[in-house]
Amino acid sequence: MTKDKVLALDIGGTNTRLGLVGRGGAIEGFRRLRSSEWNQDRPLERLGDLMEDYLKQEAPGGVLAISMGFPGAVDKTCRTLVNVPTIPELDGAPVADVLEERFKTPVFIDNDVVMLYFQAAQELNMPQSEVTLCFFIGTGLGNLIVLDGKVHVGAQGIAAELGHIPVYGKDGLCGCGNRGCAELYCAGHGMVSLRNRHYPGEDPDLLFTLHVNEAPVQEYLDLLAQVMATEMIILDPDTVLMGGGIVAMPDFPFEMLRAKVSGRLRGRDTGEKIRWFRATDAQRAGVAGAGLYAFNRLGGAK
Numbered sequence: 001m002t003k004d005k006v007l008a009l010d011i012g013g014t015n016t017r018l019g020l021v022g023r024g025g026a027i028e029g030f031r032r033l034r035s036s037e038w039n040q041d042r043p044l045e046r047l048g049d050l051m052e053d054y055l056k057q058e059a060p061g062g063v064l065a066i067s068m069g070f071p072g073a074v075d076k077t078c079r080t081l082v083n084v085p086t087i088p089e090l091d092g093a094p095v096a097d098v099l100e101e102r103f104k105t106p107v108f109i110d111n112d113v114v115m116l117y118f119q120a121a122q123e124l125n126m127p128q129s130e131v132t133l134c135f136f137i138g139t140g141l142g143n144l145i146v147l148d149g150k151v152h153v154g155a156q157g158i159a160a161e162l163g164h165i166p167v168y169g170k171d172g173l174c175g176c177g178n179r180g181c182a183e184l185y186c187a188g189h190g191m192v193s194l195r196n197r198h199y200p201g202e203d204p205d206l207l208f209t210l211h212v213n214e215a216p217v218q219e220y221l222d223l224l225a226q227v228m229a230t231e232m233i234i235l236d237p238d239t240v241l242m243g244g245g246i247v248a249m250p251d252f253p254f255e256m257l258r259a260k261v262s263g264r265l266r267g268r269d270t271g272e273k274i275r276w277f278r279a280t281d282a283q284r285a286g287v288a289g290a291g292l293y294a295f296n297r298l299g300g301a302k
């Protein structure tokens, strides 16, 4: 019986993960594939084909809804993608309408960070708070501002794009079209170039285990702390959630980063008063979150 489940997709720059999610967030039929299998040419059509094949195999009876998290900005109505740096062909694509027409079932799309927040809030039992800031450090730097339990989307629906604030003195070309964006230097891309430059040929998973106190890694963490502190100084959060593939790496120096961020905040013990949460499952969280998000959007519908 799948008609009580949601087909949930976590679209990443590198991997696409999908599965059937039940009301409580449990996943069945989890799959992971390279995003390059569909995102190179006519991406929306090919992604649709892939979803159709999956549904034929895993949910022939249909699903309650389809829910998708994208690594980019979604318009305020959550129907159209505004800007997806890793899949520029989808910029401006009315994804929800196109897929709803094709599958004849409700389709929800949103920024992947929103999905991750839904999953973490349930799994970590996060308390209601005035200001929650989320930082997901994966391929890019995902960011979310939640005010009194409500996601702050902004006038155009593109608020909280902290990964795209400019870093002084940097000029690398970002997928968003601008130069010197923070996420090029303090998320996945920055980590890859750091490894290639300073620790070529080493097991990437051991970066923090072997080199955490060395200058290149410290500089990386300093920039990340600076970017996080910038938003925290402006919004004075009571709760902070961190997650993403880099935070889930072995020996990620969570306490060290927290100390670096706290040292930059206004007020001596502000960092101590903040409730910090850390999401550690970077593999399935986006899929579970997309499912939970859909159930939330569907309301009490059975």
Ligand SMILES: [Zn+2]
Pocket: 163, 164, 174, 175, 176, 177, 178, 181
């Ligand atoms: Zn950018």
